[in-house]
Amino acid sequence: MMNLQDLEKQVIRMEDIQEIENLQRRYGYYFDTRNFQAVVDLFSDSADFADLESFGLFRGKEGIRRLYWDDIGRGSRPRDPSESWISTVVIQIGGVVNLDPSGVAAKGRWQTWLAETFLYGGVPRQYWVHGYYENEYVKERGKWFFKKLFWNVTFFTMFETGWLTQPLVGLLPMANPDGPPTAFYPYPSGYKFPYHYNHPITGE
Amino acid sequence: MNLEELEKRVTLMEDIQEIENLQRVYAYYFDLQRWEDIIDLFSDNAESVEIVDHGLFLGKEGIKKMYWDWIGKGIRSANQPWIQFIITQIGGVMDFSPDGKTAWGRWQTWLCEAKPFGAFPKQEWLHGYYENKYVKENGKWFFSKLHWNNTFCSPFEDGWLKTPLMGLMNYHPTVKPDAPPTAFHPYPSGYHFPYHYKHPITET
Amino acid sequence: MATLEELQARITRLEDIKQIEKLQRIYGYYLDYFEFQKVVDLFSDNAESVEIADYGVYKGKQGVKRFYLELLGGKPPRIGELSIGMIMQGVVDVDPNGKTAKGRWYCMMIEAKPTISLHEGELRQLWGNGIYENEYVKEEGKWLFKKVFFFLNFRTPYEDGWLKVPVVGQHGPSKEVPPDEPSTYYHPYPSGFHLQPHYKHPITGK
Numbered sequence: 001m002m003n004l005q006d007l008e009k010q011v012i013r014m015e016d017i018q019e020i021e022n023l024q025r026r027y028g029y030y031f032d033t034r035n036f037q038a039v040v041d042l043f044s045d046s047a048d049f050a051d052l053e054s055f056g057l058f059r060g061k062e063g064i065r066r067l068y069w070d071d072i073g074r075g076s077r078p079r080d081p082s083e084s085w086i087s088t089v090v091i092q093i094g095g096v097v098n099l100d101p102s103g104v105a106a107k108g109r110w111q112t113w114l115a116e117t118f119l120y121g122g123v124p125r126q127y128w129v130h131g132y133y134e135n136e137y138v139k140e141r142g143k144w145f146f147k148k149l150f151w152n153v154t155f156f157t158m159f160e161t162g163w164l165t166q167p168l169v170g171l172l173p174m175a176n177p178d179g180p181p182t183a184f185y186p187y188p189s190g191y192k193f194p195y196h197y198n199h200p201i202t203g204e
Numbered sequence: 205m206n207l208e209e210l211e212k213r214v215t216l217m218e219d220i221q222e223i224e225n226l227q228r229v230y231a232y233y234f235d236l237q238r239w240e241d242i243i244d245l246f247s248d249n250a251e252s253v254e255i256v257d258h259g260l261f262l263g264k265e266g267i268k269k270m271y272w273d274w275i276g277k278g279i280r281s282a283n284q285p286w287i288q289f290i291i292t293q294i295g296g297v298m299d300f301s302p303d304g305k306t307a308w309g310r311w312q313t314w315l316c317e318a319k320p321f322g323a324f325p326k327q328e329w330l331h332g333y334y335e336n337k338y339v340k341e342n343g344k345w346f347f348s349k350l351h352w353n354n355t356f357c358s359p360f361e362d363g364w365l366k367t368p369l370m371g372l373m374n375y376h377p378t379v380k381p382d383a384p385p386t387a388f389h390p391y392p393s394g395y396h397f398p399y400h401y402k403h404p405i406t407e408t
Numbered sequence: 409m410a411t412l413e414e415l416q417a418r419i420t421r422l423e424d425i426k427q428i429e430k431l432q433r434i435y436g437y438y439l440d441y442f443e444f445q446k447v448v449d450l451f452s453d454n455a456e457s458v459e460i461a462d463y464g465v466y467k468g469k470q471g472v473k474r475f476y477l478e479l480l481g482g483k484p485p486r487i488g489e490l491s492i493g494m495i496m497q498g499v500v501d502v503d504p505n506g507k508t509a510k511g512r513w514y515c516m517m518i519e520a521k522p523t524i525s526l527h528e529g530e531l532r533q534l535w536g537n538g539i540y541e542n543e544y545v546k547e548e549g550k551w552l553f554k555k556v557f558f559f560l561n562f563r564t565p566y567e568d569g570w571l572k573v574p575v576v577g578q579h580g581p582s583k584e585v586p587p588d589e590p591s592t593y594y595h596p597y598p599s600g601f602h603l604q605p606h607y608k609h610p611i612t613g614k
Contacts, residue, residue, distance in 0.1 A: 004412065008205055010419050011213050017426060018220060025295040026404060029310065029333075033396040041406045084394025085365070089331050089355065091312055092295045093494050094433040109437065111494055113314070113516070115331060117365045117392075126365035130492060130518060132437075143405060154492065159363035162566040163490065164520040164533035188488040188520075192441045200434060201550060202449050211410045214418050221425060222610075228499045229610060232512065236602040244612050285600020288570070290537060290561070292514050293497045314516070316537060318571045318598070327571035344611060360569035 009103075017097050019144045020106055020137050027146070028092040028112075036073030040065050044138050044145035052151040053131070054184045056177025063178055064149075071174045085124065089115045098197050104139040105147075107196040112151070120169055126159040127169065132193045152193040153186055163187060216300065222345050223307055223338050224296050230347070231293045231313075239276035243268055247339050247346035255352045256332075257374040257388040259381025266382060274379045286325065288318040299401050307338040307345070308400035313352070321370055327360040328370060333397045356391040368392055417506075425500045427551045428509055428544050435553070436495040436515075444481035448473050452545050452552040461538070461560040462580055462594040464587025471588050479585040483527045490520040495540070501607050506546065508554065510606040513540040515558070523565075526578045533566040534576065539603050559603040560596050570597055 023042060030038040043050075043064050050058045050067055058067040069075060090112055097108040114129035136148035155163040167187045185191035198204055226245060233241045246253075246267045253270045254260050261270045272278060291313050298309045315330035337349035356364040368391045374384075389395035402408060410418070431450060438446040451458075451472045458475050459465045466475040485491075493515045500511040517536025522529040543555040562570040563577050574597045581587050595601035608614060 004205075004207065004210065007412065007416055007419065008210055010416075010423070011210060011217070014217050014419065014422055014426065015213065018217065022297050023404065025297045026401075028295060028312070029297070029399065035396075038403050038406075041403060079394070081394065085392035087391060087394075089312075091314060093496050094436060096430050096433045096437070109433075111437075111492075113494060113518075115329075115364060124365060126363045145405070154490075159365070162533040163518065164488065164531060164566070187490060190485075190487070195437065197434075199446055199449060200431065201552065202446075207412065207415070208409055211415055214410075214415055214422075217422050218418065221422060225499050226610060228497045229605070229607070231497060232499070232605055236604065241609055241612070241614075244609060286571070286598035288561075288597060290514070292516065316535075316570065325571060327569045346611070360571070 012103065013099055016099055016103070016106065016139070016144065020097050020108060021095050023137065023144050023146070024095060024108060024110060024133075024135070025092050028090050031090050032088055034073065034079075036068040039068050042146055043149075044140055044147050046138075047146060048136065048148040049178075050149040051182050052149070053153045053156070054171045054181050055174045056181055057179035058174075059178040066176060067174065071176070086118045087116065096197065106137040106139075106144070108135050108137065109133060109195060109197070110135070125169070127156060128159060128163070129156045130154040130163075134193060134196055150182075152183060155187040212304075216304065219300065219304065219307065219340070219345065220298055223298055223309060226338065226345050226347070227296060227309065227311060227334075227336070228293050231291045234291050235289050237276065237287075237289070239271045242271050245347055246350075247341055247348050249339070250347060251337065251349040252382075253350045254385060254387075255350070256354045256357070257372060257385045258376070259374065259385050260383040262382040269379050274376055286318055287320070288316070290316045297401065305340045306348070307340075309336050309338065310334060310400060311336070326370065328357055329360060329364070330357045331355040331364075335397065335400055351387075353387060353397040354390055364391055420506065421502055424502045424506065424509065424546070424551065428500045428502075428511055429498050431544065431551050431553070432495060432498060432511060432513060432540075432542070436493050440492050442481065442485045442489075442491070444476040448476050450553050452547055452554055454545070455553060456543065456555040457588075458556040459591060460556070460558040461563075461578075461596075462591045463578070464581040464591050465589040467588040474585055475587075479526065479582055482585065486522075486531065488520055488531055489522075490518065492518040493536075494518070499605070499607060508546070509544045509551070511540070511542050511544065512605050512607070513542070514538075515540060517563070519563075521577065523576045523578075526582065532576070534563055535566060535570070536563040537561045537570075541603065541606055559593065562597045574598060 047061050050064050093111040095110045099106045110133040112131045116127040131153040134150045138147040155167045157163045157166050250264050252262050253267050294312045296311045300307045311334040313332045317328045332354045335351050339348040356368045357370050358364040358367050455469045455472050457467045458472050495515050497514045502509040519534040520531050523532050538560045541557050545554040562574045564570045
């Protein structure tokens with residue numbers, strides 16, 4: 001039978017997994033409500049990068065602020081009420097979270113399903129989007145933060161067409177990344193976004 | 205730390221798991237159209253239930269009216285076979301009161317429905333958020349307050365951009381709410397369903 | 409106040425639930441990429457069966473291998489073939505012995521698949537939905553699949569929707585890789601049949 005200290009470690013591990021799941025879900029909810037300052041505040045000050053879709057690679061906390069606040073959130077410009085139709089619903093599904101033995105680092109793979117609406121080519125459109133995350137998290141001052149956010153898009157299609165007919169509506173590069181996207185190979189490329197984990201049974 | 209503190213933390217982890225289960229079990233009963241079983245998931249001191257724009261229903265009596273009379277149409281057996289509810293529960297974020305007896309949870313839902321609207325059978329995509337309240341009574345968790353906020357209810361054929369809301373559902377010939385809906389502002393209003401929680405990092 | 413032993417049992421149960429959730433999600437991710445050997449390796453050597461939609465029951469570890477490797481994996485995926493399963497809403501119950509467990513899950517499918525049979529015909533884009541009622545077993549400290557049972561609700565063309573065209577694609581068992589037994593329970597939409605949960609009501613116990 002284990003002692004109090006070991007038991008405490010077990011409890012902490014469980015709490016860590018729960019908190020990371022919560023962090024990921026809260027990210028999703030803040031994104032949906034377009035609270036991009038809140039999103040940026042979920043990242044560590046020593047965050048590595050964010051690489052989403054075909055936006056490009058954004059490095060460091062400064063890059064993350066540039067991506068979410070300036071680019072996606074369009075800075076401090078208040079939203080015109082007539083733009084309220086522009087929306088995202090990003091649903092976070094199926095997290096596989098693995099804690100590093102150090103207890104202060106973790107990795108997670110998630111699936112996302114999105115229903116989005118925004119202008120493309122000057123025309124308001126509705127989209128279905130699917131993607132996987134392979135994220136990294138870090139524990140600082142007792143709280144969990146995002147260290148690395150890597151969102152790999154499978155397809156980005158219009159509601160009217162579907163992924164087989166039109167897997168990608170087009171490219172969405174941002175004007176000011178630190179580098180090109182590192183792994184943007186949408187369907188039907190057959191690209192498999194690598195897992196951070198080994199097979200749980202065979203260990204391979 | 206000592207055994208007593210550790211027990212508190214284990215209990216909290218168990219509470220989270222139990223509430224997640226409660227929420228998911230609710231949803232499966234909804235889809236199975238087992239309305240009595242849903243009512244039994246609510247505390248006898250339940251506060252209220254609010255779903256789409258049906259209105260605000262107070263107390264355990266209100267809960268019975270909502271699920272048994274309105275949604276369940278007061279019948280014991282299931283609806284006609286083609287009527288389908290699939291309300292998938294995703295991404296729960298839970299927070300607890302210091303005494304561990306009350307909890308709040310935000311969830312996302314994605315729905316595939318088939319039900320009559322007027323004279324016609326319709327198939328719809330829906331999205332919504334929950335902000336629910338749970339209470340612990342005699343060691344078990346119950347629903348105290350359920351609030352489902354509908355983002356869109358769109359016919360399968362159209363999509364949320366074209367037809368965000370199939371129609372209003374705020375009238376029933378015999379079942380009367382206790383008050384009008386408190387927060388029915390579907391897409392594309394731009395309404396953000398408020399969080400029960402503060403930002404985990406900045407605490408604003 | 410609980411003893412150390414009791415607390416340990418309680419935390420182990422919570423960890424078991426998290427492990428099973430993880431196992432189920434990893435299963436889903438391997439299936440997304442057609443990595444069938446990896447899926448088979450998630451099953452216990454004493455696995456009971458796998459039964460999906462109306463393909464029939466494949467028994468034992470042998471049946472599991474035949475199902476995933478020969479039936480589903482019999483031909484490599486075609487260019488443009490897509491089969492994403494978003495697995496969610498898990499309700500996992502660990503038996504008091506701590507060695508077996510059951511789980512109910514929803515699966516929302518996003519597919520581009522042939523519809524004459526599992527491998528024949530032109531690709532069509534499909535929405536799918538179904539319920540897993542699975543069983544798990546703990547062996548040497550690790551959780552593995554004991555039984556996978558997938559109840560298909562609908563598999564509809566993107567252009568039509570579940571109301572208009574509830575199920576397309578392979579109907580019934582394969583002749584090339586036949587099952588060990590016919591399917592036990594196949595009532596897709598709009599049959600009105602509901603796959604009941606493995607668990608009892610958490611409050612009334614019924």
